[in-house]
Amino acid sequence: MEEEQEHIYTKDGTTDFRNKPAIKKETGTWKACPYILGNECCERLAYYGINTNLVNYLKFQLDQSSVVAINNVTNWSGTCYVTPLLGAFLADAYLGRYWTIACFSVIYVFGMTLLTVSASVYGLKPPCDENVCHPTGLQTAVFFIGLYLIALGTGGIKPCVSSFGADQFDDSDEAEKKKKSSFFNWFYFSINIGALIAASVLVWIQTNVGWGWGFGIPAVAMAMAVVTFFSGTRLYRSQRPGGSxxxxxxxxxxxxxxxxxxxxxxxxxxxxxxxxxxxxxxxxxxxxxxxxxxxxxxxxxxxxxxxxxxxxxxxxxxxxxxxxxxKSIIRLLPVWATGIIFSAVYSQMGTLFVLQGNTMDLHMTPSFEIPSASLSLFDTISVIFWVPVYDRVIVPFARKFTGHKNGFTQLQRIAIGLAISIFAMLAAGTLELVRLREVRKHHYYDLKHMPMSIFWQVPQYFIIGCAEVFTFIGQLEFFYEQAPDAMRSLCSALSLTTAALGNYLSTLLVNIVTEFSTRHGRPGWIPDNLNYGNLDSFFWLLAALSVLNLGLYLFVANWYTYKRPVVSAH
Structure with missing residues (x-):
């Protein structure tokens, strides 16, 4: 009778919404995941709806220079990946993942609302004439308050949602444990569905209809994310908070x-x-x-x-x-540190790739122009393409050679992504080299859009998407699996801080190269008019740093020892 009772409940200590032991048949697994994946899809739609085109809003609506706009984007993006440390601490120590997601989602909605108001309400919206805007200090301040409220809100969602989804699969049940690896793949797939809509539909709306609508739609999406999340409450399994x-x-x-x-x-x-x-x-x-x-x-x-x-x-x-x-936390740190350069490479999609695209021919047809920020949809398409290919084709094929149930170990998967990211920077640098040769050959220096199609940028976006599928998903799974049970939100947040430090590193590198390359009256690598610059040199720098980082990672991964939970006696 006792054995039957044991098989009814999960063995990993999870509870249901009443804080009672979770019953296997009634909670968790894939039946709980649609609500979590739907929440993540809507939240990412909101986040990328801002992040993808933010550099253009800062440059053209708030009248900031290229370098200032780039730095503001990377600083904000970095903050969005630092605040998860606060949310993770509260989740692991006191609130649990469910209530942390719920509370911080409300803050996120407030931030989105304020951002929408700042871009649409008379008096708060920057006045513009002849394509030049003149924002006041108050208007800029209101916009940035909304922006950083979103950064705070995302701090409770980012570190908890992936871990909360993985909690729906019992680690002590082999059948459920096998499904967990697929969950991380489909979790990242749902992120990129949201990103795809943001990069295509929302960026077009922001550019051609108005920023008020462009921010208002993501605000509604975020409100839908909250409703979706609460809808699945009765099906969720939750880990009890384990104290500080x-x-x-x-x-x-x-x-x-x-x-x-x-x-x-x-x-x-x-x-x-x-x-x-x-x-x-x-x-x-x-x-x-x-x-x-x-x-x-x-x-x-x-x-x-x-x-x-x-x-x-x-x-x-x-x-x-x-x-x-x-010991587990300390062993994670070297692996964690090697993710910073990758995140610096990834952050270029929202900054320098967009500014590079601004200089090129944006026409899809003679009468239709695509916003430069919309090219990030090819990164998203790449992820959407590679996730099912990885899950259904690459893993079964690799399993025959490696003998590993998931095809590759998590550390091997991350390494492959780091190697692929080098080629993304090489592609971006090569394109910029060719573009600048055309500028100098035909004296296109003062043309707003040179006659070279923006779709030459597609390879660099597509390669970064492929690298994401290996590295970012590998990191998600690695930090969840290798974290102590009662520190999983904290370790998920730790993995996210690589993105924060990658953004801050990008800011630092931009400032350093600007300082050194603009001496003696030279325009520098990244001037306001990129036709006078040497943006390709910045991409070569990132490629070189990525090669060094890969070498360090291989050394660190070889040293790493996986944690070993004690097998339950029953």
Whole structure:
């Protein structure tokens, strides 16, 4: 009878919306996923509806120079990937993923509403005459308040949605666990459906109908995302928040440094661990001891002073599982760091690729022009093409050679994407080199659009889309799987901060090359009129950094040890 009861409920500690143990047949798996994927699709439509064309809004509506506009876009994008650290901490420690998504979604909707108002309401909308706008300080301030409210709102959604979706599959059930890898593929697919609509329909509306409509439609999409998410409440499985992960990390650090002279026993079974079957960390399975980073094992060496009146002092003695949590985080950091250059490459789609496209012939037909920012839809088309190809063709084919159930390990998948991204920068640099030769040959310097089709940009967008499918999805799955159970939102946020630092790195590189390349009265690599610049040199720089980054990544990946959860006795 007890065995039957065990098979009714999930074994990974998830609960239903009433905070009771989740029943397998009634909750989770693919039946809960459409609501999560629908939420993500609408939210990404809203995000990319702003991000894709933001550089043009800043340049032409807020009258900013190219360098200032590029830096404002990358700084905002970077902030959107830093705030997830706050949302992840609240989710893992106190609120849980469900309520964190719900609360921050409301903030997001407020930000979208303010952004729409700033672009459409008289007095807040910048006045324009003869294609030149003259925004006041107040109008610019209102726009940026709305923009950064969105950055705060996305901080509670980004780190939680992918992890919350993965929570719908029981790790201890082999049949469900196999489906989890496919979930990450289709999760990223849904992101790009939203991005596709943003890059095609919304960018056209912003350019040809008006920015008020262009921001208003994503605002409605975000409101729909909230409704969609709440619709699936009864079907969701949730992990209980496990208390502050930062406190547990600090406890291991303090305990290990307090006992830096203690000898770690050769027999690791003598290290302290709770005798109960469940882990001392709420919402987490026990973890097996690993040999790396053995200094921190000192925190689990029991001495006479570690107990106060029979109870354990958590700042002097930590169970092996808690020590292994810290080790898991430290092992993730080198892999995490190698994602920064890739994110800097990826961020060019929303900045320099758009400005490069602005200089080219935008005509699809003699009477129809495509906005330069809409070329990012080829990145999205690439992702939409490669996700099912990867899931249905590449994985079964690779499985025959590697023997791995998912075709490639997560680290191998990331490496392939890093290698592909190098070719995206080479394609962009080659195109710019050819474009500048035509400018100099025919003296097109002062032409707004030179007679060279913008569709020559398609290869660089398509290659980046292919790299995304390998690297970004690989990172999503890797950071979820390798994170301690009670730190999954935090580790998802950690993976997102590579995008933040990639954007900030792009800002730094732009500022550095502008400083050095504009000396002695030269126009520099990235002037307002790119026909006088050397944008190709910036792409070569990113390609070179990507090659160095790939070499470092291969070294780091070879060193990495995967975490080992303790198999449940029942």
């Amino acid at each position: 992960p930062l406190t547990r990390i600090c406890q291991v650090l303090v305990a290990s440094f307090r006992k830096f002279r203690a000898q770690v026993p050769r027999d690791k079974s003598l290290l302290y661990e709770t005798v109960e079957q469940e882990s001392a960390v709420k919402g987490s399975r026990k973890l097996d001891h690993t040999e790396q980073l053995c200094f921190f094992d000192k925190a689990a060496v029991e001495t006479q002073s570690d107990r106060i009146k029979g109870s354990v002092n958590a700042w002097r003695l930590c169970p092996v599982t808690q020590v292994e949590e810290l």
